[in-house]
Amino acid sequence: MSDTNYGELTRNGLWTNNPALVQLLGLCPLLAVTGSVVNALGLGLATILVLVGSNLSVSLIRNAVTDAIKLPAFVMIIAAFTTCAELLMKAYTFELYQILGIFIPLIVTNCAILGRADAFACKNPVLPSLIDGLMMGLGFTLVLVLVGGIRELLGSGTLFADMHLLVGEMGRSWKLSIHSDYPGFLVAILPPGAFLVTGFLIALKNVIDSRAEQRRKARLAASDTPKSSRRVRTTGVID
Numbered sequence: 001m002s003d004t005n006y007g008e009l010t011r012n013g014l015w016t017n018n019p020a021l022v023q024l025l026g027l028c029p030l031l032a033v034t035g036s037v038v039n040a041l042g043l044g045l046a047t048i049l050v051l052v053g054s055n056l057s058v059s060l061i062r063n064a065v066t067d068a069i070k071l072p073a074f075v076m077i078i079a080a081f082t083t084c085a086e087l088l089m090k091a092y093t094f095e096l097y098q099i100l101g102i103f104i105p106l107i108v109t110n111c112a113i114l115g116r117a118d119a120f121a122c123k124n125p126v127l128p129s130l131i132d133g134l135m136m137g138l139g140f141t142l143v144l145v146l147v148g149g150i151r152e153l154l155g156s157g158t159l160f161a162d163m164h165l166l167v168g169e170m171g172r173s174w175k176l177s178i179h180s181d182y183p184g185f186l187v188a189i190l191p192p193g194a195f196l197v198t199g200f201l202i203a204l205k206n207v208i209d210s211r212a213e214q215r216r217k218a219r220l221a222a223s224d225t226p227k228s229s230r231r232v233r234t235t236g237v238i239d
Contacts, residue, residue, distance in 0.1 A: 004124070004125075004127075004128045006128070006131055009128065009131045009132050009135055010131070010135050012132075012135065012136075013132065013134070013135025013136040013137075013138060013139040014135055014138060014139045014142070015139070015205075018139040018140070018143065018205075019112040019136055019139060019140045019143075020139070020140050020143035020144070020198075021143055021201060021202050021205050022205075023112065023115070025110070025111040025112035025115060026047070026110045026111065026112045026140060027198070028103075028106070029043055029047075029103045029106065029107075029110070029144075030140075030143065030144060030147065030194070030198065031191060031194040031195060031198065032103060032191075032194070033100055033103050033144075033148075034144055034147040034148040034151055034194055034197075035148065035151055035152065035155070035189045035194075036148055036151070036152040036156075036161060036162065037145055037148045037149050037152055037159065037160050037161075037163070038096065038148075038160070038161070038162050038163050038165055038166050038171075039096070039099060039100060039148060040141075040144035040145045040147065040148030040149075041141070041144070041145055041148070041166060042089070042093065042096045042097075042100060042165075042166050043100055043103060043104070043144060044137070044140065044141025044142075044144045044145060045141065046082075046085040046086075046089065046104055046107060047107055047110065047112075047113070047137055047140055047141065048133075048134065048137030048138065048140075048141060049081065049084070049085045049088075049137075050078060050081040050082050050085055050107050050110075050113055051112075051113050051116065051133040051134070051136055051137040051140075052130060052133040052134050052137060053077075053081040053084070053133075054074070054077050054078045054081050054113055054116075054117050054121070054133070055116060055117060055120070055121040055129040055130060055132060055133030056121075056126060056129060056130055056133070057077045057081075058074055058077060058117045058121040058122050058129070059121045059122070059124060059125060059126045059129035059130075060126060061073070062121070062122045062123065062124075070118075070122065071114075071118070074114060074117045074118065074122075075108070075114070077117070078107075078108055078113055078114060078117070079108045082104070082105060082107045082108045085104065085107065086104050086105060089104060093165060093166055095165050096165040096166055099165070112136065112140060116132060116133060116136055120132050121133070143201065146201065147194065147197050147198055147201065150188075150197050151188045151189055151193055151194065151197055152189070153178070154185045154188035154193070155184060155185050155186065155187075155188035155189030155193065156182070156184055156189065157177060157178045157179055157182030157184060158175060158176060158177050158178070159175070159176040159177075159178075160174040160175055160176055161175045162175075163175070
């Protein structure tokens with residue numbers, strides 16, 4: 001597909017067709033593990049790995065599988081990359097893996113990943129499929145981190161706490177605290193807080209999109225308005 005618009009793929013993944021805010025896919029891990037930035041980032045990176053790997057593999061075999069075995073083959077590919085992500089986390093970020101628990105293996109059932117494999121990767125060449133998987137994964141991860149940051153800040157009064165679980169000892173100095181005696185806002189780190197924060201983010205995106213559409217229509221209306229006829233002023237009369 002030589003006419004692939006990579007800019008459009010990027011916009012779709014990050015904003016226009018964001019898996020979490022528009023497609024509303026993968027909400028179970030989004031709501032369950034976003035109590036802090038480190039949890040959200042850990043799950044997001046694992047999801048990116050699986051999305052990119054599965055899109056690449058599905059694109060490579062797209063002409064070799066029939067419709068009868070297509071979905072089982074896709075699930076097996078996604079499961080294989082999920083296992084790779086799980087083993088990597090066990091090896092390098094074991095404490096974070098224990099915190100995330102069952103939600104790492106459950107990446108296999110994330111509808112966003114299977115959806116991209118079936119809707120895009122099985123119909124397009126390797127490079128567009130890679131870009132699509134990367135951008136969709138980044139869009140999902142950005143929402144995860146944003147929800148996790150808001151919930152951590154409101155619930156605990158901190159930001160980037162326990163980052164050493166993901167990036168090593170240097171992450172201990174990344175922790176930010178808004179106040180040493182912050183009492184905490186418990187509902188923010190409980191499941192209802194996840195629903196509230198996600199709902200506000202979806203509403204905010206809808207407002208931004210609506211205003212952008214209004215501005216676009218206003219510009220089109222202004223450009224379609226015929227220019228007023230120019231008046232010719234006479235400066236004198238010659239007999």
